[in-house]
Amino acid sequence: MEGVIDIRGLSLTFERDGQKTRVLDNLDLTVRRGEFLAIVGPSGVGKSTLLRVLIGLAKPSGGTVAVAPASSDGPALALVFQDARLLPWRRVIDNVGLGLEKLRLTRAERHRRALASLALVGLADLATRFPHQLSGGQRQRVALARALAVEPDVLLMDEPFSALDAITREALQDELTRIRQATGKTVLFVTHDIDEATYLADRIIVLSGSPGRITGLHSVELQHPRHRAHADLRAAGLAVRGALEGELVSDGAAI
Amino acid sequence: MEGVIDIRGLSLTFERDGQKTRVLDNLDLTVRRGEFLAIVGPSGVGKSTLLRVLIGLAKPSGGTVAVAPASSDGPALALVFQDARLLPWRRVIDNVGLGLEKLRLTRAERHRRALASLALVGLADLATRFPHQLSGGQRQRVALARALAVEPDVLLMDEPFSALDAITREALQDELTRIRQATGKTVLFVTHDIDEATYLADRIIVLSGSPGRITGLHSVELQHPRHRAHADLRAAGLAVRGALEGELVSDGAAI
Amino acid sequence: MRLLPPLGLLIFLAVWEAVPRLGLVNPAFLPPPSVLPAAFLREFTSGEWLAAIWNSLGHYTLGLATGTLLGIALGIVTGMYRPMERLTSWVVRVLRPVPGLAWVPFAIIWFGVAPSAAVFIIAIGVFWIVYFAAHGAISSVDRDLIEVADAFGFRSGPERLIKVLLPAATPGLLVGVRTAIGQAWMAVVAAEIFGVAGLGQRMMQASSLLATDIVVVYMLTMAGLYGLLDTVFVALQGRLLQWKA
Amino acid sequence: MRLLPPLGLLIFLAVWEAVPRLGLVNPAFLPPPSVLPAAFLREFTSGEWLAAIWNSLGHYTLGLATGTLLGIALGIVTGMYRPMERLTSWVVRVLRPVPGLAWVPFAIIWFGVAPSAAVFIIAIGVFWIVYFAAHGAISSVDRDLIEVADAFGFRSGPERLIKVLLPAATPGLLVGVRTAIGQAWMAVVAAEIFGVAGLGQRMMQASSLLATDIVVVYMLTMAGLYGLLDTVFVALQGRLLQWKA
Amino acid sequence: QAPVTARIGVIPILAAAPVFIADREGWLKDSGLATRYTTFESGPNMIQALASGTIDVYVAGVAPLAVARTRGIDIKVVASTAVEEMTVVVTPKLARFFEPGVAPAEAFKRYRAATGSPARLATQPAGSVPNATLQHWLWEVTKTDRADAAIIAMGIDATQQAILVGAVEGGTVREPAVTIVTQRDPGIKVVALGGVMFPDQPGTVIAVTAAFLRDHSDKVQAIVNGAVRAVRLIGTDPARAAVHVEQALGKGIVDGATIGKALVSPSSKFTADPRRIIEATAALQRYQVKIGALDREAPLDGLFDTSFFLRATAS
Numbered sequence A, B: 001m002e003g004v005i006d007i008r009g010l011s012l013t014f015e016r017d018g019q020k021t022r023v024l025d026n027l028d029l030t031v032r033r034g035e036f037l038a039i040v041g042p043s044g045v046g047k048s049t050l051l052r053v054l055i056g057l058a059k060p061s062g063g064t065v066a067v068a069p070a071s072s073d074g075p076a077l078a079l080v081f082q083d084a085r086l087l088p089w090r091r092v093i094d095n096v097g098l099g100l101e102k103l104r105l106t107r108a109e110r111h112r113r114a115l116a117s118l119a120l121v122g123l124a125d126l127a128t129r130f131p132h133q134l135s136g137g138q139r140q141r142v143a144l145a146r147a148l149a150v151e152p153d154v155l156l157m158d159e160p161f162s163a164l165d166a167i168t169r170e171a172l173q174d175e176l177t178r179i180r181q182a183t184g185k186t187v188l189f190v191t192h193d194i195d196e197a198t199y200l201a202d203r204i205i206v207l208s209g210s211p212g213r214i215t216g217l218h219s220v221e222l223q224h225p226r227h228r229a230h231a232d233l234r235a236a237g238l239a240v241r242g243a244l245e246g247e248l249v250s251d252g253a254a255i
Numbered sequence C, D: 001m002r003l004l005p006p007l008g009l010l011i012f013l014a015v016w017e018a019v020p021r022l023g024l025v026n027p028a029f030l031p032p033p034s035v036l037p038a039a040f041l042r043e044f045t046s047g048e049w050l051a052a053i054w055n056s057l058g059h060y061t062l063g064l065a066t067g068t069l070l071g072i073a074l075g076i077v078t079g080m081y082r083p084m085e086r087l088t089s090w091v092v093r094v095l096r097p098v099p100g101l102a103w104v105p106f107a108i109i110w111f112g113v114a115p116s117a118a119v120f121i122i123a124i125g126v127f128w129i130v131y132f133a134a135h136g137a138i139s140s141v142d143r144d145l146i147e148v149a150d151a152f153g154f155r156s157g158p159e160r161l162i163k164v165l166l167p168a169a170t171p172g173l174l175v176g177v178r179t180a181i182g183q184a185w186m187a188v189v190a191a192e193i194f195g196v197a198g199l200g201q202r203m204m205q206a207s208s209l210l211a212t213d214i215v216v217v218y219m220l221t222m223a224g225l226y227g228l229l230d231t232v233f234v235a236l237q238g239r240l241l242q243w244k245a
Numbered sequence E: 001q002a003p004v005t006a007r008i009g010v011i012p013i014l015a016a017a018p019v020f021i022a023d024r025e026g027w028l029k030d031s032g033l034a035t036r037y038t039t040f041e042s043g044p045n046m047i048q049a050l051a052s053g054t055i056d057v058y059v060a061g062v063a064p065l066a067v068a069r070t071r072g073i074d075i076k077v078v079a080s081t082a083v084e085e086m087t088v089v090v091t092p093k094l095a096r097f098f099e100p101g102v103a104p105a106e107a108f109k110r111y112r113a114a115t116g117s118p119a120r121l122a123t124q125p126a127g128s129v130p131n132a133t134l135q136h137w138l139w140e141v142t143k144t145d146r147a148d149a150a151i152i153a154m155g156i157d158a159t160q161q162a163i164l165v166g167a168v169e170g171g172t173v174r175e176p177a178v179t180i181v182t183q184r185d186p187g188i189k190v191v192a193l194g195g196v197m198f199p200d201q202p203g204t205v206i207a208v209t210a211a212f213l214r215d216h217s218d219k220v221q222a223i224v225n226g227a228v229r230a231v232r233l234i235g236t237d238p239a240r241a242a243v244h245v246e247q248a249l250g251k252g253i254v255d256g257a258t259i260g261k262a263l264v265s266p267s268s269k270f271t272a273d274p275r276r277i278i279e280a281t282a283a284l285q286r287y288q289v290k291i292g293a294l295d296r297e298a299p300l301d302g303l304f305d306t307s308f309f310l311r312a313t314a315s
């Protein structure tokens, strides 16, 4: 296979009350090992659905998806859900430790890694809380720590920072970039924030239309660490935006 | 009373395993009738908690909150929760109609208003779906429509646009501005996006520290409709950001 | 998929037929299914069968309805209001374990030997099951959802109940009701041991005369009636919970 | 708040005392609570009371444990695997309404006149309640949470069960178990009608002699034991569900 | 004159046969008496029904009545229907030891010697008539060693079932169960008839509430007359009697032949004479007090009213 993930001719249809809605249509995409690939697109276009297919939570109606086998102890893929989806009966630390229980680790090792992961998102203090005792942003950060903890080959992230304030968000963006550079992880990152996409990604694909198709693909060749106000990023952002707006206009959608 | 909402000496403490965490401390705030007041602040500072106190979902540990009685048929306040919190057993249209059932309306009138509200957020097509058949952004928009439908005097909005892509988001921002100008509604708007705050708000308060206090208050005197790239907004944004970063540094928090 | 339920039943019947035939159990106690049609025909032609069903169905329906409604109502009240729960908690503990048979004297004293006494016994037989299911379901409704109702001004008990508690508790409530639908048939037998005519009485008579085939005929009759009701119920449940699918 | 439970009980006892005293019910059938201590003392000093409790507790504990464990196990299996649910659905409908009394002959055949037969009857008495509770709770676990387990590689049945289904279904399961704790006492009485010594037999004996005061003494004994267990259970439940608070 | 309706509570056992026969022969109707039956499983439930005023006539065992009278329920026994109902049967395992010429006590002893455990005999709980008569037979009549036999108390149905499957080695049963179990398993043997266990042991009686007696003493007389005639009919034409009993009791559950056999079996002893059981009832109570099944004897004075029977037999 070419990349760490190969998607060929992927399409997906939901059925509801006997009526079919095609969400993804004949998608081709190769995710290269080690790259940071951002996916942007309007609400409801099928971004989350795509990630769900990759990790096996949804079955494609057509096409194939190939994922390279895991290269280390950890899993090949880990997903940060769009909603935090913490297990309400587990304390924060045990929520973060969930994925680790699949690996062959001692209890102490598990605890250590969960705590380290929690510290990365700045929540080590809240380790013993239950999810309902957290704020919205804190929950999202715990979900992020849960996926980071298992150290997968590919991190699938579904708008992981959308509930965070600018400062926390920028800190985590930088943290994510650092982790990636240190470990060479592949990241598939869904976001609705174009600045975020250009700041983080090597490549950005624009998903739009109904059913969702890839309508734009932009590379950002700038070295990390990047400067947020760099002109290249600004330019890439405008291009992505153009692709999005163009699609929307041509589609004649309400918004 | 001075404003449509008067907060005096408000403080709130959570108790957990016998241990107390003070979240809000001695807060004073007057919300003026008709203004658009944005609240920004780091994750976990107490923004959601403040809105919850206002609408009566949380009891303050100290201080008083006074809300002017409703001026029309609708309620004095309506809240858009940070998580969508749709009722899973109700179809989209009935979720939007929830608040309307409290008003004295005919069935047809209720349906009409719910549908109109749904159209505002661009989801009239999905009226008969159940919440679990929606994307994350779509759910959040339904929650927004639900609050808009009851036409309250004051709209409390807890990061209502954080799950939306740039285009949808901007469209809804403009829609909200339009509604406000047409109806003179007061809006209390929690966001973590400084650009959003400066673009929309008349005044911006910065909540930070632990326990959360008001550490900054900025006015944006620009007329609506505004231009997103206007220098005044940029300046206000920098000021807010400064307040936020300053607080964070002086606080010595992890992020 | 569609053929699995009858397949399961077939396997069950085959095992049942084999057990007495292979002499594992004395056929006097477990008549093989193949001898039952004859016994059924005898009961049917004598008219006993229809009369028994008719009588029992009356007690069953009324008893189930009464017990279920009371159970739901009280379960809701104690599930919603903590002081009510506390006020009743010890009394519930005293009354809960009183077996159906122990209520028989009171049934007779209060209602006489009348169908209403049987209804009373059946109602008690299902009451607690539904009560605990309702109480549990209501008191474990997600607080986040209750807050939604609150935020939109539905703050009185009844409003909260109708807008959130009841729909959110429906899955749990239905589990209780489904259990009750079965339990009520069990209770029918206990309820008819004193002079109220019906299936249960007929079974007991047959049992005391060691006519096991007739006992089994009535057991299967109950199974059939229950199966019918349960099927209808499951379909209804599917409709009520379609938002879960 | 703390005083409400005893207050409720007091009101209950007062009403109970009044009913026979005011002649609303013949004291022969409902002895007022005030005459019970004397009856209790008689039973206690004769040693009957302790022996009966001791025997019944044995049947109760074993029967409850067996029925509950089986009910949970099977409820989980059919709740998790749709084909299993379908395969058993009709068989369940046949067996479900078979009343405890109808199982007595089988209990005698399989276990003889031995405590294990009583255990069997009690186990059946609680089995269905727990089964349906477990089935319902497992099959209505939020799919979003199951997906979390899936996404982290817990895809086999047992893994999924332990990581998500069981903890998420705990509130519903506990409702079933709590109902069973009560139901099992009801079943004790039915289970001891064939030669197995214990509370139930002693009650039957007293009842056939119209010694209602003794019947009520044993009823209250059951209530006491049940109350104790239920209190422990509720405390346990509170701990298991502290994440809900 | 409109017929008076008697609400009759019965336990569906063979001993109630005289009432069914009298009714189905039309004798009661001829005296202006309509009947409505309510079937019960046990005597105590019928006492509760008496107390709640839902039945007028009680056709079941005499034992609960004595107690009921002490609890303020005014009721009078006007006739008997059968005596010496209970019989002892043993299962094949134990029947082997009841060879001709071997005394029961000896048979029990040999059984224990052979198996190492006492023979288990099923009967109803302490305080019931079957229990007392069984004990009387074991300890007083046959002088069985207490180590050789164990009494296991259970319900009537359970007793029959336990005997049939051999879960116990024997027990007390009454007709028609005696006929049915011996038909099902010929290895099951009757080892003692009721008269041997406890002479004249009281069985099923006809009793009426004081209120009904006061208002309709002529109808009570009709019932007693009917019972007397029915007992005679069973003696003279059992086949004809069996048809009625089968209709009332079995309603298709047991065939007429079995009922016919049960009616004339040595375990059935029909009599309408209440005088025959007065002394036996008292004696039984004395014995129950002796074995600790009863606290004290319930006074029997006023329970029996023999005048109806005397009038019935005089005419």
Ligand SMILES: Nc1ncnc2c1ncn2[C@@H]1O[C@H](COP(=O)(O)OP(=O)(O)OP(=O)(O)O)[C@@H](O)[C@H]1O
Pocket: A132, A133, A134, A135, A136, A137, A138, A163, A164, A165, B014, B015, B016, B021, B023, B041, B042, B043, B044, B045, B046, B047, B048, B049, B050, B082, B192
């Ligand atoms: N039940 C609770 N028990 C203890 N602490 C709680 C509880 N609920 C919330 N908190 C804490 O209160 C603080 C304020 O929470 P709040 O939800 O108001 O934050 P927020 O400003 O809205 O944050 P975000 O931007 O992440 O949504 C958080 O630090 C949170 O951990």
Ligand SMILES: Nc1ncnc2c1ncn2[C@@H]1O[C@H](COP(=O)(O)OP(=O)(O)OP(=O)(O)O)[C@@H](O)[C@H]1O
Pocket: A014, A015, A016, A021, A023, A041, A042, A043, A044, A045, A046, A047, A048, A049, A050, A082, A192, B132, B133, B134, B135, B136, B137, B138, B163, B164, B165
């Ligand atoms: N179960 C379902 N039945 C029918 N339609 C569904 C179902 N689940 C999702 N959809 C639809 O599929 C489309 C894609 O959903 P998806 O969650 O992938 O969107 P998204 O791109 O992640 O959007 P957002 O940015 O709002 O999260 C949406 O239009 C949604 O309404």
Ligand SMILES: [Mg+2]
Pocket: A047, A048, A049, A082, A158, B135, B136, B137
């Ligand atoms: Mg999404």
Ligand SMILES: [Mg+2]
Pocket: A135, A136, A137, B047, B048, B049, B082, B158
């Ligand atoms: Mg918040």
